[in-house]
Amino acid sequence: MDPAIDDAHARIYAAIAAIPRGRVASYGAIAARAGLPGRARLVGRALGEVPAGMELPWYRVLRSSGQIAFPPGSQGFREQSRRLKAEGVEVRNGRVSLASFGLDADIDRALWGMPGG
Numbered sequence: 714m715d716p717a718i719d720d721a722h723a724r725i726y727a728a729i730a731a732i733p734r735g736r737v738a739s740y741g742a743i744a745a746r747a748g749l750p751g752r753a754r755l756v757g758r759a760l761g762e763v764p765a766g767m768e769l770p771w772y773r774v775l776r777s778s779g780q781i782a783f784p785p786g787s788q789g790f791r792e793q794s795r796r797l798k799a800e801g802v803e804v805r806n807g808r809v810s811l812a813s814f815g816l817d818a819d820i821d822r823a824l825w826g827m828p829g830g
Contacts, residue, residue, distance in 0.1 A: 721749060721755060721759070722759045722762065724747035724748055725743060725744070725747045725749070725755070725756050725759040726759065726763070728746040729756075729760075729771065729773070730770070732774070733816075734770075734800050735801045735802060735814070736802075736814055736815065736816050737774070737775050737797070737802060737811065737814050737816070738773060738816045739774070739775055739776060739779075739815075740753035740754070740756040740757055740774060740775075741753040741756075741777050742816060743756045772796040772797055773797070775811075778808065779808045779810060779815075780808045781793050781804070785807050794807070797809065802814050
């Protein structure tokens, strides 16, 4: 495989591994944190190519809308919902509030205050 791809994948995996328990991030946010802004699709591809034996909190990665990317009702959708809920993340209709559970939620709250406040 191309060494640049390996490096990009390694940075993506490191960014995913750094998502704390009870938090989520979008594919685009992971790409940006990996130094690959605008490469959200590469994050999705990398998740599909995780090396055997590597444990990643893949279920903490969502669409930019906070929506689970798996088709509703699929095994992947149910598994991701179950794992997120087990960490205290609220999942409603297959969606997570990035304002409440996203990686930057605390920073936004500290800078701008609570919504409606």
